[in-house]
Amino acid sequence: MPRQVITVERDVLEQSRTSAEEFRRARAAQGTLVVNLVSSPGAGKTALLQATAQAWRGRHSMAVLVGDLATDRDAQRLAPYCEVVQMTTGGACHLELPLVERAFTQLREPAVNFLFVENVGNLVCPASHVLGEHLRIVLLSTTEGDDKPQKYPKMFRTSQAMVISKTDLLAYVPFSLEAAARDARKIVAELPVFPLSALNGEGIAPWCEYLERERQRLLAAVP
Amino acid sequence: MPRQVITVERDVLEQSRTSAEEFRRARAAQGTLVVNLVSSPGAGKTALLQATAQAWRGRHSMAVLVGDLATDRDAQRLAPYCEVVQMTTGGACHLELPLVERAFTQLREPAVNFLFVENVGNLVCPASHVLGEHLRIVLLSTTEGDDKPQKYPKMFRTSQAMVISKTDLLAYVPFSLEAAARDARKIVAELPVFPLSALNGEGIAPWCEYLERERQRLLAAVP
Numbered sequence: 414m415p416r417q418v419i420t421v422e423r424d425v426l427e428q429s430r431t432s433a434e435e436f437r438r439a440r441a442a443q444g445t446l447v448v449n450l451v452s453s454p455g456a457g458k459t460a461l462l463q464a465t466a467q468a469w470r471g472r473h474s475m476a477v478l479v480g481d482l483a484t485d486r487d488a489q490r491l492a493p494y495c496e497v498v499q500m501t502t503g504g505a506c507h508l509e510l511p512l513v514e515r516a517f518t519q520l521r522e523p524a525v526n527f528l529f530v531e532n533v534g535n536l537v538c539p540a541s542h543v544l545g546e547h548l549r550i551v552l553l554s555t556t557e558g559d560d561k562p563q564k565y566p567k568m569f570r571t572s573q574a575m576v577i578s579k580t581d582l583l584a585y586v587p588f589s590l591e592a593a594a595r596d597a598r599k600i601v602a603e604l605p606v607f608p609l610s611a612l613n614g615e616g617i618a619p620w621c622e623y624l625e626r627e628r629q630r631l632l633a634a635v636p
Numbered sequence: 637m638p639r640q641v642i643t644v645e646r647d648v649l650e651q652s653r654t655s656a657e658e659f660r661r662a663r664a665a666q667g668t669l670v671v672n673l674v675s676s677p678g679a680g681k682t683a684l685l686q687a688t689a690q691a692w693r694g695r696h697s698m699a700v701l702v703g704d705l706a707t708d709r710d711a712q713r714l715a716p717y718c719e720v721v722q723m724t725t726g727g728a729c730h731l732e733l734p735l736v737e738r739a740f741t742q743l744r745e746p747a748v749n750f751l752f753v754e755n756v757g758n759l760v761c762p763a764s765h766v767l768g769e770h771l772r773i774v775l776l777s778t779t780e781g782d783d784k785p786q787k788y789p790k791m792f793r794t795s796q797a798m799v800i801s802k803t804d805l806l807a808y809v810p811f812s813l814e815a816a817a818r819d820a821r822k823i824v825a826e827l828p829v830f831p832l833s834a835l836n837g838e839g840i841a842p843w844c845e846y847l848e849r850e851r852q853r854l855l856a857a858v859p
Contacts, residue, residue: 454676454759454788455780482760484786504790506729506760534787535760536677537705537729556779556802557678563707564757565677567727579779585808 429543432510436517436545441635443524446628449546451568453561454534456554457578459487460611461620462529466494468621475527478516480508482533496520507538510545527624536561540568547631548624554579556586559593562600569597574605576620581610652766655733659740659768664858666747669851672769674791676784677757679777680801682710683834684843685752689717691844698750701739703731705756719743730761733768750847759784763791770854771847777802779809782816785823792820797828799843804833 440447450458462477469475476496479487488499498516500508513530517523530546532539551572553561556579562569569575575597577590594606605623609616663670673681685700692698699719702710711722721739723731736753740746753769755762774795776784779802785792792798798820800813817829828846832839 453678453757453780454784455777481787483789484783486783486787504760506758533760534676535729535758537727537756537758538761554678554779556777556805557676560707560709561677564704564709566706582779582805582808585805 429510432514433543433545436510436514437547440528440545441547441631444632445523445525445528446548446624446631447528447530447544447546448624449530449532449539449544449549450552451532451536451539451549451572452534452552452578453536453554453557456534456552456557457611458531458534458552459490461552461576461578461609462491462531463494464611464614464617465527465529465621465624466491468617469527473527473625474522474525475529476520476522476525477529477531478513479531480512480533482506487531496522496525502533506533506535507542508532508544509542513544526628536565536568540565540571548573548627550574550576552576552578553593555582555588559588559590559596562593562597566600569600569604572601572604574607574623577606577608579610579612580608580615581612652733655737656766656768659733659737660770663751663768664770664854667855668746668748668751669771669847669854670751670753670767670769671847672753672755672762672767672772673775674755674759674762674772674795675757675775675801676759676777676780679757679775679780680834681754681757681775682713684775684799684801684832685714685754686717687834687837687840688752688844688847689714691840692750696750696848697745697748698752699743699745699748700752700754701736702754703735703756705729710754719745719748725756729756729758730765731755731767732765736767749851759788759791763788763794771796771850773797773799775799775801776816778805778811782811782813782819785816785820789823792823792827795824795827797830797846800829800831802833802835803831803838804835 478498480500485499488497491497498519500516549572607620703723708722711720714720721742723739772795830843
């Protein structure tokens with residue numbers, strides 16, 4: 414019996430990996446870069462997406478699939494900026510691919526340049542779940558403290574870039590950009606780091622340019 | 637076979653409830669109020685405990701069992717203030733009672749007036765795990781946004797009080813104390829709310845007095 418359980422589990426994991434790869438390929442073929450945004454609650458994922466949509470207005474299309482335990486508050490905040498589908502997990506601590514795939518089918522215009530999946534606010538559990546993204550990007554806000562990369566290593570180890578959000582508050586909080594970047598790069602050498610403020614716009618341009626370059630790289634690799 | 641699995645699971649849950657109740661009774665008999673502190677990463681649990689220990693110096697004894705995925709940074713921060721034992725979960729997203737019980741046995745002076753369990757920074761998973769505490773208290777920092785009670789309802793529903801931390805930053809962030817308290821009280825009517833700043837000391841006195849009253853109430857009920 415144990416042998417059979419292990420086999421089933423392997424099948425499920427294997428199937429999940431295959432589905433993620435299929436989702437990734439299908440989006441790339443449509444010209445879409447998929448970004449999975451992860452962070453603690455309140456680190457500013459929604460505010461960053463609002464600022465990103467504003468910066469790209471008239472230049473790049475984007476859509477957001479936003480996950481929360483409850484409420485559609487984030488979807489309401491994003492709706493004036495781009496197409497958005499709210500996913501509520503009913504209490505679950507992370508998103509999984511089947512829910513993302515179902516939400517994706519709800520988009521009226523799915524072939525956008527950038528598709529963001531805004532994960533549930535949780536710096537632990539979403540690290541263990543691949544959603545068919547091309548990039549996983551972790552946000553760390555200056556108000557959370559610069560010790561978070563060392564304290565939550567898996568989330569940083571599985572991310573391709575780090576955004577340091579709320580730089581407008583740097584004058585009022587004990588946070589060192591250098592320490593946070595150094596500690597994160599002990600986990601992932603050469604990790605790209607983008608300090609920015611969605612509130613005053615500082616750092617939004619380099620962040621957008623990074624995503625544009627990543628999209629170009631992805632499209633160049635599509636067979 | 638499924639029937640047997642369900643039975644086993646019930647036994648485990650039942651046993652966990654019994655252990656939590658035993659831990660609670662044993663601590664109360666020793667004059668100790670046990671407080672489980674839960675919040676997002678970086679909401680200021682450790683800073684609050686530092687400020688609390690300073691306020692009680694010479695008046696009340698306290699100890700902290702502190703949980704993290706990795707590192708002993710929080711234990712290092714607390715060691716100058718009170719006795720502290722670090723628990724590292726090795727990646728797990730919440731604490732469970734057996735780990736807390738094991739850490740408790742490491743205390744040199746266990747019969748303190750107040751025993752704090754500083755949970756892993758996570759606003760989701762710790763809501764589902766009872767640790768033998770008399771009080772579960774949720775911290776919400778002003779920098780996280782006042783929408784968190786509605787977005788993470790289970791954590792607030794299972795807490796006996798809410799601390800709103802980092803009030804020193806209220807002038808710089810979009811956060812309404814009234815909205816946060818109102819939304820939390822839609823979930824738990826009459827929820828006690830303690831706005832405070834561990835940085836400038838504002839609100840620390842009423843917070844300490846609340847815990848002192850709760851301890852008196854507990855001790856008065858010990859048979």
